[in-house]
Amino acid sequence: MRVLVVEDEESLASALERGLQNLGYTVDVAYDGEEALEQTGKAHYDVICLDLNLPRVDGLEVCRRLRAELFSGGVIMLTARSGIRERVEGLDHGADDYLVKPFAFSELAARIRAVTRREAGPLYPVVSARGLELNPNRNSVKRNELSIELTPKEFELLYYLAKHEGRAIPQEELIQHVWDDRMNPFTQTVKVHMNNLRRKLTNSLGEPMITTVRGKGYVL
Ligand code: CA
Numbered sequence: 555m556r557v558l559v560v561e562d563e564e565s566l567a568s569a570l571e572r573g574l575q576n577l578g579y580t581v582d583v584a585y586d587g588e589e590a591l592e593q594t595g596k597a598h599y600d601v602i603c604l605d606l607n608l609p610r611v612d613g614l615e616v617c618r619r620l621r622a623e624l625f626s627g628g629v630i631m632l633t634a635r636s637g638i639r640e641r642v643e644g645l646d647h648g649a650d651d652y653l654v655k656p657f658a659f660s661e662l663a664a665r666i667r668a669v670t671r672r673e674a675g676p677l678y679p680v681v682s683a684r685g686l687e688l689n690p691n692r693n694s695v696k697r698n699e700l701s702i703e704l705t706p707k708e709f710e711l712l713y714y715l716a717k718h719e720g721r722a723i724p725q726e727e728l729i730q731h732v733w734d735d736r737m738n739p740f741t742q743t744v745k746v747h748m749n750n751l752r753r754k755l756t757n758s759l760g761e762p763m764i765t766t767v768r769g770k771g772y773v774l
Pocket residue numbers: 561562563605606607608
């Protein structure tokens with residue numbers, strides 16, 4: 555799950571970024587409305603946490619434009635204003651929910667879960683591949699009814715590979731879909747997570763289910 559935090563208050567932005575990363579989300583941050591629109595043009599976000607008072611383009615306008623471009627993810631407005639008029643305006647502009655600042659992080663996390671559950675139907679189907687059943691709404695992997703324990707990152711990697719079963723996926727494509735923008739594409743991170751994942755997923759002969767195709771990528 556990829557989340558965009560749009561917040562010009564840097565300390566709040568980085569607190570939200572860290573908190574959401576700890577919950578296993580892939581997180582990007584934009585510090586003004588224009589940057590937010592740029593980011594959403596580049597990557598798909600499942601949820602946007604959108605501050606209302608923003609430099610350059612304000613939150614309401616960002617939300618209106620996103621919906622005009624048929625953005626289908628969830629939008630949670632973060633607002634210092636508690637007036638009914640602003641809330642109604644936010645919802646009218648296409649926000650799914652809103653939180654009045656200051657809010658508890660746990661409340662934001664709960665709202666994100668609620669919004670993504672609503673979105674979960676068509677966007678995150680259960681995927682079956684090579685005898686594995688992956689449920690992204692519960693981050694669970696099962697084989698013959700037995701659960702396989704994966705970290706959130708490992709799950710996201712496997713889910714991506716399973717959706718493209720049989721196709722070799724280059725590392726750059728995995729970085730684009732499973733990590734945030736700031737990851738250096740030359741880092742060893744993908745390899746490390748992939749090695750852990752391969753150790754956990756072996757067939758009846760003890761061979762890894764994920765194989766590497768030289769020069770092409772990883773394939774399930
Ligand atoms: Ca602000």
